Amino acid sequence: MNMLLASAPATTSAANLYIPLIFVFVLATFIGLDVIRNVSRLLHTPLMSLTNAISAVVIVGAILVAGPEVSGDHPLWITVLGLVAICAASINIVSGFLITNRMLKMFKSRETEKKP
C-alpha cells in the first residue's frame, strides 16, 4: 500500500508532462489543417517558403543546446552541434521570410495594377 502511494506521484508527473504536450500537438494540428485549407491556391509557393521560415523555429531548440556554459557537464562538441544547428535554422529564417515577401510583392490584382 505504501509502495503504491509512493509510486503514484511519479507516474502522475510523467503523465502530467507528456499528456498536455500531446493535447497541444493534436489541437495545433487541427488549427493548422483548417487554416491551411483556406490558403489561396495562388499562394501555394509563398506558403511553402513561409512555412519553411516558420519551421526554422527549431532555432529555439538549437539555442537551448548551444546556450549553457561549456563545462564538464556540457562538452564543447555538444555546443558546436547546437551552433551548426543555429546557423542552418537562421539560413531558413532569413531566406524564408525575405523570399516570401519578395514573391508576395509581385501579386497584383487588376485594380492595384491600374493605380501605379
Added chain:
Amino acid sequence: MSPELRDLIVQLCYLVASVLFVFSLKWMNSPQSARRGVMAGVWAMVLGVGGTLANPAVAVSSLPWIALAVMVGGIVGVPLSKVPLTAVPQRTALSHAFGGLAAGLVGTAKYYLWLHEGGEMLTGFRVFAITAEVILGFLTFTGSLMAAGKLQEFLPGRPITYRGQLIVNFLTLGGAIACAVALIINPQWSFLFPVLVILALAFGVMLIIPIGGADMPTVIALLNSYAGLSAVAMGFVLDNKLLIIAGALDGSSGLILSIIMCKAMNRSFSNVLFGAFGSVQESGGEDSGKTVKSANPAEAAEIMEQADTVVIVPGYGMAVAQAQHRVRELYDQLTKRGISVKFAIHPVAGRMPGHMNVLLAEADIPYDDLIEMDEINPEMPQVDVVLVLGANDVVNPAAKNNPKSPIHGMPIIEADRAKTVLAVKRSMKPGFAGIDNELYTLDKTLMVFGDAKAVVGEMAKTLSGDSGIH
C-alpha cells in the same frame, strides 16, 4: 529578476509567438493580407528567439557565439532569397534540408548530453521523441538535398531504379526503426545511435532517387511536412510548446499540399513514393502514324487576334524557357484588342505547388486572370483559342479517354474541348511521363514548334506590328 518571473516571461513570449504563427498562416488566405502574414511570422520568430535567450539556461558567455552563428546563417540566407523565381523549387528543397539538419543535430546533441549526465533524463517517451526527431530530421536532410540536386539538374531528373529497390529501402527504414525501438528499451546502448543516424541519412537518399521530376511537387510538399514533424518531435524532447505548435502548423501545411498534389495527379502517396513514375513506358506507338498540322508564330498570332477569348495553359516548359515576360507582352497585345485572356493553372504544373502563379505574377499579370483548373474547365467549350505553352501531360486527353494510359484518371485542363488549340512545343518528343499526347493530332490543333520564349516573343511582335499599321 527571479527565475520564476523569467520563466513566466519566456512562456508569455512563446504564447504570443504561437498566436502570431497561426495568424501568419491565416493571412495567407488572400494576396491582400498575405504580406501582413509575413510580418506576423517575423514578429513571432523574434519573440520566440528573444524569449529563448531570456531563458536562465542560456549563459551570457554563449551569446556572442550564438550571434555569430545567426550572422553566418544570415550571410548565406540573403543570397538564397534572391534566386530567380524559376529556381524557387530547388531553393525550397535546399531549405528543407537545412531545417532537417538542424532538427537532427539538436536531437543528437540532446541524446548524448542526457547520456553524459547519467541517463536519468532518457525516459522511454523522450527517447521515442529523440529517435523520431533524428530519423525525420536526417532523412529530410539527405532527401531534400537529393531533391534539390535533381531540380538543379546536378543529378539526373529521371527516376533511378534497380531490382529489389523496394526491399532495400524497407530494410533500411526498418533497420532505423529497429535501432530506435532498441534504444527506447535500453537508452544506454549508445552504439546504436550512430547506426540510426547513418540509416536515416541513407534512407533519405534512397527514398528520393526513384522519384522523377514531375513528382517533385508532391515530394517537396511531403518533405515540408517531415521538417515540420521533426520540429514537433523536438518540442516533445525539450518540453517546448512553441516548437510543437509551429511544427504542427508546418506539418499540416505540407500534408495538405501533398494531398492536393496527389489528387491533381489521381495518385496515392505510396504510388508517388514507390511507383517510380515515368519509368513505366506504356507502348503508345499506335497513334504515332498520325500527322500533325503546324503553323508559324505569325500565323498563330493572327488566329489569336481573331478570337474573343484566349486561354493560355502554362507548364514547366514556360518556366524552363523563362518565357513569362514574353507572355506578358502577348497578354498586353491581346487585351488591348479587347480579347479576354485567362490563364488556366493546373495544380501540378511546374515543379512545386503554385509555381506557375508565382512566375506569372513576376511578369505582372494580375492574379484575377489566373484561373484554377476546376473553374476554367466548364468554360472550355466557349473558348475560341487555347494556347498550350510548355504544358503536356496536364492537357493530355488520354487521361480521360484511354484507360490504358498511365495517367488515366488524372484531372486535366480540357484544352481539347476548345474551338482551336495552339500548342507551343520544342519538338514532337513525348512529355515527361513519356506518353504520346493525342491533343497534338486533333484536327483543330496547330503545333507551333520552337522555344517557348522565342515563339511567344514573335507572336507578340507580330501583333504589335499590326497595331502600328492600322
